[in-house]
Amino acid sequence: MTEKQAIKIDPKISIIVPVYNVEKYLEKCIDSIINQSYKELEIILINDGSIDKSGEICNYYSKKDNRVLVIHQENQGQSSARNNGLNIASGSYIGFVDSDDWIEPDMYKTMIDLALVHDLDIAECSIDVSGKKKNEIDKRNIEIETVRNAIKRILKTTQFSVCTKLFRKSVIANSRFLLNRTSEDALFVVNNIPKANKIGFYNFPFYNYRPNPQGTTKSQYNLKRFDDAISSCFFVKERLMPLATNSIESSLSSIDHELITEIKGFLLRELMFHYKMLNYNSTLDHNYIHRKRLKQLINDNYFKGENQDFYLRLAYYLSVNSFEVVINLNKLKHRLFKTNPF
Structure with a gap:
């Protein structure tokens, strides 16, 4: 059975969540993932040596929901945590969520539907940093893009975040995040986006970004x-x-x-x-x-x-x-x- 046939039958999404000292925000993040309207999920939580109660929270959710897998590792940074998640991910598609953020209930249902209908290698949504109430989802905000046009859009908006993107696993293949870099998302996306044939962009903020001063990119x-x-x-x-x-x-x-x-x-x-x-x-x-x-x-x-x-x-x-x-x-x-x- 080919990968595309498998995807049409049972497309599992692996969602990789690096976790480090976010006990204040972690439950909201994980709840937003396990309560997705799309249920075929593998939720991989990588506790990156947290010294607060984040590790305990991860363990609680692994007992509560059998879709949740937990890895505990010594503190090695976000890139290492994501890479260890990629090493065990079994889904046909891969998504990423940062543990101090949260996502809208229909994010992955909308993105996997978009990917399957249009045979996309990457599906992408926009991001919200305001926390304001959102408007109704408008399907007219969908664009199916060539790689070149997608790159133009990303360069204009500098929206390199992997968290707004759903990747076909075979496209990112053995790609991994570079260690000890603050621009790891940009490097990962730029390495992989030229491999795609088609990219879909849904201009709706399904992903909610929390400005956390302790985060890597906000330091x-x-x-x-x-x-x-x-x-x-x-x-x-x-x-x-x-x-x-x-x-x-x-x-x-x-x-x-x-x-x-x-x-x-x-x-x-x-x-x-x-x-x-x-x-x-x-x-x-x-x-x-x-x-x-x-x-x-x-x-x-x-x-x-x-x-x-x-x-x-x-x-x-x-x-x-x-x-x-x-x-x-x-x-x-x-x-x-x-x-x-x-």
């Missing part, structure tokens, strides 16, 4: 995070540019100039964000080494365009010291008016 800005982000955004460029210039798949018939522009624009936006962050956190770079490096990278990758950000233009034309003055004035303005600079 205080530091040089490790800076270095990781810069290397990751160049990896994104290097991995995707061949797809835009028709040097990966012979079936792609032309150079996609729009995608090339999106890739270059994404790189510049990332460089610009971290250039500003280093100026807002200048004690991390008191000798200007990192800012000079970023200034050079911005200059090397800059291109003129109608919609270029005002601060990006300033960063290109002004010296490092002059741009620092601009940011300091901006910091003063936001402090006076109590507004967010980003």
Whole structure:
């Protein structure tokens, strides 16, 4: 029996949840998964060395629901936890949920239906960060995309999160998350999305993101995070540019100039964000080494365009010291008016 025939008969979804010191939020997260309207689930909870009651909560749910599997491991980080979940996942499709977030009751029913009807390798939804009440689900918000168009959308929104995506297991195959990286989602998605034939996007926020200050991606800005982000955004460029210039798949018939522009624009936006962050956190770079490096990278990758950000233009034309003055004035303005600079 082929994989596609098996999927049509009994498509099990393996949902991988890395858990670390989230006793305050974990029950809501797990409840939102076990109460999904789609029941063919394998729920893999990986307790990554929690020192609170998270491990006990995981054990409770494994006794309550036989679809729940629990792995306890020493603290090794989110990527390691996800990889250990992937190692034992038996579903035909793979999903991910972070343990401080929660999902809407019909998320996986909607996404598996979308995947099966359109024979998708990846189904994706949008994400909610507001916590506000949602509107009715509108099926007109579905788009079936080519890989190139999906990449353009993801680059524009920078929505690389694996948690909004349902992957056909055979597509991600032996792929694993890189360890000790804060941009592991972007690297995983960029490695795997070119392998897909079709991608479906349902523009409805089935996934609810909780801004948790203790989370990996919400931690205080530091040089490790800076270095990781810069290397990751160049990896994104290097991995995707061949797809835009028709040097990966012979079936792609032309150079996609729009995608090339999106890739270059994404790189510049990332460089610009971290250039500003280093100026807002200048004690991390008191000798200007990192800012000079970023200034050079911005200059090397800059291109003129109608919609270029005002601060990006300033960063290109002004010296490092002059741009620092601009940011300091901006910091003063936001402090006076109590507004967010980003």
